Amino acid sequence: MRQDSRHEDLADDVHGRAELAEGERLDQLLAAAPSGTVYDPDADDVVQAELAAEAAAAADREAAVREAQRIAARADELQALRELGTLEQTEPRDGDEAARDELTRRAGGYVQADVDAWLARALAAHLGHYRDPAAREAAVGLLPPPVLDHASLLDELAHLAPGVDMDQLAFAARLATTEPEAAGDLAALLARASSGAS
Template structure:
């Protein structure tokens, strides 16, 4: 396109905008003004640089095309992540239904979102909450990372957090009375009642876990009390 052709295209765009100014169905439509602005830009560019217009050498057009490609790539990434999340939710639901969602299945980053998706789809499985709580209490899977455990405070339901806190406290309690040579880890299902308590009243469950933690703290000379002979 030459400068003359660009000027003619601009004139035509201005004429169409003038003719459409009173059309109610085009009220607020930005396409006409945008087209005029683009032709004005191209005409001014050719008037300044001369020669023939080539979109491949137009920095503005190339920037817009690059932005479109980035937006398309971001959308593809979003759709891929959505599919991966749905696949993981399906996997957890299937394992829960089959009774195979236990400590042998490690948690992964994003499992909190998969749990939320199960809620949203109406495919809720209490065993999934119990599995997440157990992993949080055990600090296993991706909860082995301290930063991930801290983030879980905000990303997990209150019932799961309360369940995990109670499991941690009960495991510590079991260890205090067990001989050193005996295994003290509770088996899957042994502390099933902790999940029911957390579901019934997360706040009370958290309070119980906190009380157990305090009761299990070693007694120090400062708070051991005074000698009865003084």
């Protein structure tokens, strides 16, 4: 049996096919309902599920925009602190790993050595949100290996020389920046040496 011409036109495009399928679904829905039933979208589970999915997607998009705005604002704040020369006196907050990534993105991928050193020191010294072991564990998946290796090296050096001032370990930042693999290797060597000595 041939479809009438308006249905043939609809069948030629994806949107038209979707309309046809929806029309057929509604016809079947009404055919199964008691005689005289008027279609009510509020009672249509399929429509309500679609509306709920659209609302959830819109809420997710709004949350993503708010999060991006929060990250951008924190990146602006960190940039201002570095320009004032007070970044080192600032404790990191939850989400600063994303702010670091935003600063790096703004710089065209250039590594932000001062921000990386700041985060490594805070991670090694358990400052700010890194006081929480869960935050330190999460940092492993949020920070790049050179920052993590730098933090590990600082941690091992601090164990080797208890009470050492972090300012005295500035050479670790230079090593982590210029030779990140060497920093990681040295941290691993010190860790093995300290575990063997204990």
